[in-house]
Amino acid sequence: xxxxxxxxxxxxxxxxxxxxxxxxxxxxxxxxxxxxxxxxxxxxxxxxxxxxxxxxxxxxxxxxxxxxxxxxxxxxxxxxxxxxxxxxxxxxxxxxxxxxxxxxxxxxxxxxxxxxxxxxxxxxxxxxxxxxxxxxxxxxxxxxxxxxxxxxxxxxxxxxxxxxxxxxxxxxxxxxxxxxxxxxxxxxxxxxxxxxxxxxxxxxxxxxxxxxxxxxxxxxxxxxxxxxxxxxxxxxxxxxxxxxxxxxxxxxxxxxxxxxxxxxxxxxxxxxxxxxxxxxxxxxxxxxxxxxxxxxxxxxxxxxxxxxxxxxxxxxxxxxxxxxxxxxxxxxxxxxxxxxxxxxxxxxxxxxxxxxxxxxxxxxxxxxxxxxxxxxxxxxxxxxxxxxxxxxxxxxxxxxxxxxxxxxxxxxxxxxxxxxxxxxxxx
Numbered sequence: 001x002x003x004x005x006x007x008x009x010x011x012x013x014x015x016x017x018x019x020x021x022x023x024x025x026x027x028x029x030x031x032x033x034x035x036x037x038x039x040x041x042x043x044x045x046x047x048x049x050x051x052x053x054x055x056x057x058x059x060x061x062x063x064x065x066x067x068x069x070x071x072x073x074x075x076x077x078x079x080x081x082x083x084x085x086x087x088x089x090x091x092x093x094x095x096x097x098x099x100x101x102x103x104x105x106x107x108x109x110x111x112x113x114x115x116x117x118x119x120x121x122x123x124x125x126x127x128x129x130x131x132x133x134x135x136x137x138x139x140x141x142x143x144x145x146x147x148x149x150x151x152x153x154x155x156x157x158x159x160x161x162x163x164x165x166x167x168x169x170x171x172x173x174x175x176x177x178x179x180x181x182x183x184x185x186x187x188x189x190x191x192x193x194x195x196x197x198x199x200x201x202x203x204x205x206x207x208x209x210x211x212x213x214x215x216x217x218x219x220x221x222x223x224x225x226x227x228x229x230x231x232x233x234x235x236x237x238x239x240x241x242x243x244x245x246x247x248x249x250x251x252x253x254x255x256x257x258x259x260x261x262x263x264x265x266x267x268x269x270x271x272x273x274x275x276x277x278x279x280x281x282x283x284x285x286x287x288x289x290x291x292x293x294x295x296x297x298x299x300x301x302x303x304x305x306x307x308x309x310x311x312x313x314x315x316x317x318x319x320x321x322x323x324x325x326x327x328x329x330x331x332x333x334x335x336x337x338x339x340x341x342x343x344x345x346x347x348x349x350x351x352x353x354x355x356x357x358x359x360x361x362x363x364x365x366x367x368x369x370x371x372x373x374x375x376x377x378x379x380x381x382x383x384x385x386x387x388x389x390x391x392x393x394x395x396x397x398x399x400x401x402x403x404x405x406x407x408x409x410x411x412x413x414x415x416x417x418x419x420x421x422x423x424x425x426x427x
Contacts, residue, residue, distance in 0.1 A: 075290040077122045084113035088426045091137045104141035131161045132173050143184050182214050191222035209240045229253040254284045264297030282309035282324050289331040299335035312352045326390045327353045329359045358387035362397055378404050393426040
């Protein structure tokens with residue numbers, strides 16, 4: 001289409017020239033004493049056109065000639081800039097391939113090229129980012145080589161470059177350097193330094209997923225369990241982990257927080273720091289009750305903590321794993337001396353609804369034994385002793401049966417019970 005248009009335009013120009021110049025009788029007379037020169041108007045126009053073209057070409061040739069030094073300088077700067085970027089890319093490639101010495105040399109070569117360009121007056125728009133990235137790559141390589149002095153030197157230079165207010169730079173440059181510094185501190189097992197680096201970040205940057213992950217690791221290293229738990233909650237809210245992984249991390253930190261309590265008052269404060277959904281986790285509630293028993297605290301309060309887990313187990317007998325069911329039974333057994341009628345009714349109702357559960361048989365048998373219902377206690381404990389899989393509960397059941405038999409002066413049955421308990425201890 002374009003060729004056709006040009007062809008039509010060429011025909012139009014040719015037709016116009018033919019109409020104008022074909023019958024043009026005009027002349028131009030040039031007087032140059034003692035001569036007189038008569039020239040055709042068409043010839044004069046052609047001469048002027050040719051002269052204009054020649055003059056234009058001559059001026060362009062002179063301009064190109066005089067611009068040769070500038071072009072040569074630009075070409076040299078362009079080559080140096082290409083060498084700079086090639087060195088920077090080489091440093092990245094060498095770093096990710098594990099060749100740390102070469103990566104550091106390439107990063108230093110990039111810094112040298114950037115200084116050369118700056119000395120020649122070439123101002124790269126991304127010069128600051130190039131310097132910061134080069135120092136960061138050199139510091140990363142030094143960290144891998146355990147050259148902490150070189151790492152700290154390059155890190156400080158990267159921080160100094162990223163804070164330079166004389167150039168326009170994005171704040172992410174400095175934030176990236178600070179995040180890397182925090183990670184290096186974690187690798188050196190210096191959790192306090194890592195947390196200090198993270199505190200230097202702007203408020204918005206501190207809530208990014210990467211920063212929160214680093215904070216979680218640093219808080220756990222520094223045994224700041226509450227801070228680690230709060231960070232894990234934020235990560236779970238941002239969906240940084242899968243749902244199962246998030247629950248596992250939060251559950252572990254909540255349990256660790258409760259384990260750090262050394263008296264009932266501390267345990268109550270730790271329990272109050274937990275969210276409602278964390279308190280309803282069976283593992284957390286059972287561990288809290290066990291800690292309350294170990295610290296000789298309020299057992300009634302501990303049983304209140306266990307109520308959601310108990311109701312969950314009663315509503316769905318398979319809702320809790322075997323290990324949790326055993327732990328729940330042990331936690332409730334520890335407080336049977338002060339158990340109230342309401343809890344006794346709960347235990348008896350659960351055992352009646354699920355009469356073949358050995359854990360419930362054991363718990364109900366121990367409750368009957370505390371209430372001096374010897375016959376029913378013996379029946380339930382005997383059934384439990386035949387079905388319990390947990391060795392500790394099995395041993396306790398036969399020890400309780402041995403005691404009941406001795407109270408009845410039944411030496412034969414007591415000896416059999418003692419024998420079964422001893423077999424567990426010796427196995």
